[in-house]
Amino acid sequence: MIEIRNLSKAFGDLIAVDDISFSVQKGEVLGFLGPNGAGKSTTMKMLTGFLDPSAGSARVCGHEVGTEPIEVKRRIGYLPEGAPLYADMTPQGFLEFIAEVRGIPASERAARLAEVVEKVHIGGVLHQRIETLSKGFKRRVGLAQAILHDPEVLILDEPTDGLDPNQKHEVRALISEMAKDKVIVLSTHILEEVDAVCTRAIIISNGRLLFDGTPAELKARSPEGRLDDVFREITTGGAAPDLATAEAPSPDTVTAS
Amino acid sequence: MRITTSIFKRELGGYFATPVAYVFLFFFLVLTGVFTFYIGGFYEREQADLQPFFAFHPWLYLFLIPAISMRLWAEERKSGTIELLMTQPISMTQAVCGKFLAAWCFTAIALALTVPTWITAVYLGNPDNGVIVAGYIGSLLMAGACLAVGACISAITRNQVIAFVATVFVLLGFVLSGFPVVLDWVSGWAPEVLTDTVASFSFLTHFNDITRGVIDVRDVVFFGSLIGCFLVANAIIIDLKKAA
Numbered sequence: 197m198i199e200i201r202n203l204s205k206a207f208g209d210l211i212a213v214d215d216i217s218f219s220v221q222k223g224e225v226l227g228f229l230g231p232n233g234a235g236k237s238t239t240m241k242m243l244t245g246f247l248d249p250s251a252g253s254a255r256v257c258g259h260e261v262g263t264e265p266i267e268v269k270r271r272i273g274y275l276p277e278g279a280p281l282y283a284d285m286t287p288q289g290f291l292e293f294i295a296e297v298r299g300i301p302a303s304e305r306a307a308r309l310a311e312v313v314e315k316v317h318i319g320g321v322l323h324q325r326i327e328t329l330s331k332g333f334k335r336r337v338g339l340a341q342a343i344l345h346d347p348e349v350l351i352l353d354e355p356t357d358g359l360d361p362n363q364k365h366e367v368r369a370l371i372s373e374m375a376k377d378k379v380i381v382l383s384t385h386i387l388e389e390v391d392a393v394c395t396r397a398i399i400i401s402n403g404r405l406l407f408d409g410t411p412a413e414l415k416a417r418s419p420e421g422r423l424d425d426v427f428r429e430i431t432t433g434g435a436a437p438d439l440a441t442a443e444a445p446s447p448d449t450v451t452a453s
Numbered sequence: 454m455r456i457t458t459s460i461f462k463r464e465l466g467g468y469f470a471t472p473v474a475y476v477f478l479f480f481f482l483v484l485t486g487v488f489t490f491y492i493g494g495f496y497e498r499e500q501a502d503l504q505p506f507f508a509f510h511p512w513l514y515l516f517l518i519p520a521i522s523m524r525l526w527a528e529e530r531k532s533g534t535i536e537l538l539m540t541q542p543i544s545m546t547q548a549v550c551g552k553f554l555a556a557w558c559f560t561a562i563a564l565a566l567t568v569p570t571w572i573t574a575v576y577l578g579n580p581d582n583g584v585i586v587a588g589y590i591g592s593l594l595m596a597g598a599c600l601a602v603g604a605c606i607s608a609i610t611r612n613q614v615i616a617f618v619a620t621v622f623v624l625l626g627f628v629l630s631g632f633p634v635v636l637d638w639v640s641g642w643a644p645e646v647l648t649d650t651v652a653s654f655s656f657l658t659h660f661n662d663i664t665r666g667v668i669d670v671r672d673v674v675f676f677g678s679l680i681g682c683f684l685v686a687n688a689i690i691i692d693l694k695k696a697a
Contacts, residue, residue: 207697244540248696269542276540280533282463284470296459297541325470341537 197222197349197379198243203252205238205403212238214403215252220396222348225375227394227411228383231431235403236383237277240353243381244274256349270298273347275355279338283327287318287337290326291344298345308344315370316340331358339367343374350374352382356389368393387423390414401431456543460551461558464525468559477520481563484513489570501578506570507588507664511628511656514599519620521559522603523613525552526691530611539695545688553604553684560596564589584666591663594676595656599624601683608690624656631655 198220205213213235220226228236241247243254245265253260259267282290291312295305313319316336321329326337335358342350355371356364364386371380371393384390390397390411397414399407407414407430411423418425468474485506489495493505529535538548574580603620610616629635631652640648652658659672 241536246536246540246695266542266544269540272540274537274540276533276536278533280537282467282534283532284467285463289466293459293463294541297456297543299455299542 197257198381199255200239200243201253201255203239203242203254204250205235205242205247206250211403213242213249213400216400216403216405217252218398218405218408220379220381222379223376224396225371225380225382225394227390227397228381228400229385229387229390229397229427230383230400232385234401234431236400237353238403239400240274240277240351240381240383244272244351245269246276270345271347272349272351273342273345274350275338275342275352277353278357279335281326281334281337281341283325285326286323287313287326287329287333287340288322290337291340294341294344300345308346312340312344315343317366332360332363335359336363336367339370348378350378350380350382352380354383354385356384356386364389387427391423399427399430406430456547457551457554460538460543460548461555464552464555465558468521468555473524474559477517478563478566481513481517482566484517485509485567485570488513495573501574501580503571503574503580503585503588504664506567507592507660510592511595511660514596515621515624515628518560518596518599519603519617519624521556522600522620523607523616525556525604526608526687527610527613527616531613539691545691549604549684549688549691553601553680553687556600556604557593557597560600561593564593564596581666584664587666587668588664590668591660591672594663594673595660598627598656598676598679598683601680601687602627605683605687605690608687608694627654628656631658 200219201217203213203216204211216235216239228239230236238247242249243256243261245261245268248262253262255261256268257271259271261268282293285293288309291309292305295309300308313322316339318333318336318340321333326334329337335355339352339355342352350371352371356367359367368389371382374380375393375395382394394411397407397409397411398405399414414426415421415423417429468477488509489503489506493508495505498505526535529538571580571585574585575582602623603616606620606623607613607616610619626635632655636648636652639651659675662669662672
């Protein structure tokens with residue numbers, strides 16, 4: 197469903213994403229791990245067609261992001277980093293706008309909206325201006341926007357950032373519930389989250405893919421079975437090339453960090 | 454069309470969701486009033502026409518239009534909503550046109566609210582209404598050209614103040630391009646053809662032609678093609694930022 201081939205992105209001299217390849221199948225929940233500035237968001241921006249890659253390509257549901265961006269965007273639900281929203285709108289007005297742009301028929305709009313509002317629990321704030329909402333509510337409005345058209349592919353950039361433990365739990369439950377018939381890619385700093393919702397984990401650091409496997413495999417790399425230790429080891433350069441899986445790129449093309 | 458309409462509605466609603474729209478309309482109406490009745494000497498002229506009203510529009514637009522256009526893209530970039538917008542299944546044309554048309558519609562609303570000035574002229578005398586209609590059309594066309602310039606500049610930066618100042622500067626160039634202040638820059642070294650070309654870009658010349666009551670195809674084409682060119686440039690800039 198998602199196929200990324202040799203994707204690279206350079207901003208001037210800075211290589212944000214360096215020759216990353218992987219693919220994700222239906223039913224998988226892929227956790228994107230890495231330190232800040234590792235290239236997680238940049239990869240997601242390229243996958244959703246917001247940024248053009250410097251090299252390489254991405255396919256979503258059989259459509260090339262570079263040449264059929266609209267077909268790709270139709271199939272993706274995307275929560276950008278920081279869940280940006282139109283601050284002067286109400287969640288109701290905002291979601292109606294998204295529904296229109298997404299081409300959800302007017303007859304189904306109300307039902308679809310009600311369903312999503314129920315799912316992310318924003319019923320109480322529907323008519324309040326978004327700028328007055330708490331961080332948790334904003335994040336959930338962003339999530340509602342992403343799942344409104346029931347997309348085949350869900351790309352969530354730090355979906356639980358800024359949420360309290362209860363809200364985090366809810367969002368994870370929601371993700372798990374939707375996982376069966378979708379492809380979900382999410383980025384996170386929280387390692388326990390990978391354990392809780394992901395069927396697969398990818399670690400990138402300095403733009404390079406360093407690990408691709410199941411959370412269990414990741415854990416197995418640490419004698420104590422602690423994800424934190426493995427994460428630190430892999431991303432601080434403690435990782436020998438043999439730690440990476442066969443899908444990881446060779447480490448000979450780094451020109452900047 | 455459906456998507457352009459949605460973007461148009463959201464953008465236009467955005468003006469009215471905050472006090473921005475009302476503050477703008479207030480100042481626009483006060484300033485057109487002041488310019489027409491005091492500085493323009495509407496009563497003293499003892500002529501039933503709206504010349505003093507339209508004569509100040511280029512100068513009014515010089516500062517007021519950038520205030521409308523500065524937010525179009527800069528605000529989206531600043532708040533990150535541009536990522537939300539551009540990852541919806543919409544084309545660049547739909548986004549650029551929807552936003553531009555909303556801003557243009559807003560200035561049309563502002564212009565429509567000046568109709569009492571027209572009514573005053575009709576009440577006091579017997580103005581040539583055809584000339585006045587032409588003036589309104591000319592003013593709207595010029596506003597559209599100013600907005601297209603502003604939208605394009607707004608796409609370059611994430612800072613609305615920079616967008617505002619840069620737009621004022623560029624518009625000043627367009628308004629004054631028939632005057633020595635701009636022409637002297639060019640005429641010293643460039644061939645006469647180029648100087649004439651620059652002079653022909655003057656908003657004042659084209660606008661004054663129309664307000665005299667003659668809607669010349671050339672003037673309409675001038676403003677229309679300027680709108681078209683700057684909207685294309687707008688789209689190209691957004692696209693370039695995507696690849697940056």
